Amino acid sequence: MTAHVQHFHLYLFIMLAVTASLCVLAVIIKMRNKKGPKLLEREKYNSTMTEKMVEVKKTDSNIFNIWPYVSRLKSANVLSKKIKDHDLIYKIYRDSSDKFEHILLSTEDKNNFVTIIVNKKRKKTIGYSFLDSNERYDLSKNIA
Numbered sequence: 001m002t003a004h005v006q007h008f009h010l011y012l013f014i015m016l017a018v019t020a021s022l023c024v025l026a027v028i029i030k031m032r033n034k035k036g037p038k039l040l041e042r043e044k045y046n047s048t049m050t051e052k053m054v055e056v057k058k059t060d061s062n063i064f065n066i067w068p069y070v071s072r073l074k075s076a077n078v079l080s081k082k083i084k085d086h087d088l089i090y091k092i093y094r095d096s097s098d099k100f101e102h103i104l105l106s107t108e109d110k111n112n113f114v115t116i117i118v119n120k121k122r123k124k125t126i127g128y129s130f131l132d133s134n135e136r137y138d139l140s141k142n143i144a
Contacts, residue, residue, distance in 0.1 A: 036072065036075075036076045037069065037072045037073050037076055037078060037127065037128055038126070038127035038128070039127060039128060039129070040117060040126065040127040040128065040129045042129075044126070044127070045115075045117065045129045048095065048100040048102070048117050048119075048126065049095060049100070049102070050095040050096045050097065051096070052095075052096045053093040053094065053095055053096075053102065054093065054094050054095075054096065055091060055092065055093055056092040056093065056094050056101070057092075058089055058092060060092075063092060063101070063103075064101055064103070064118040064120060064123070064125075066103055066116050066118070066125070067085070069116060069125045069128075070085070070088065070105070070116075073105075073114065073116075073128065078114060078128065079105060079107070079114055080107065080108050082108065083106055083107070083108070087106060088105050088106055089103060089104070089105060089106075090104040090105060090106045090113055091104045092104070094120075098120065099119065099120055099121050100117060100118065100119060100120065100126075101117070101118040101120055102115050102116075102117055102118075103115065103116045103117075103118065104131065111132065112130070112131070112132050113130070113131040114128055114129075114130060114131075115128060115129045115130070115131050116128050117129065
């Protein structure tokens with residue numbers, strides 16, 4: 001009877017080891033398949049802009065909640081963790097149709113921003129883009 005009990009315990013131990021291994025494998029696969037923040041192509045970014053983008057005050061209560069997305073950007077090392085959340089939002093712009101919001105986030109580089117693009121009507125984040133305002137708006141020219 002002792003031999004049968006030992007075999008049974010060995011069998012239970014092997015089943016425990018196999019089950020634990022499968023659980024660990026499932027967690028690893030899930031972590032690898034986790035989608036990160038989406039970097040938008042220039043065409044998609046431009047399609048969210050209208051001729052007249054209006055600046056919105058940071059205190060506007062109708063601003064989209066970006067903080068879960070900001071956490072994902074920080075985890076993906078798109079945003080620096082050195083910049084405090086209360087210093088992060090630089091400016092907010094809304095298109096004339098009130099459909100899209102562009103939320104400019106400060107970076108460690110002057111005049112460089114990470115822009116979060118939000119579809120307000122669908123209440124979801126579309127993605128992010130990098131904005132180098134020196135390059136885009138030719139701010140590097142010396143004005144005499």
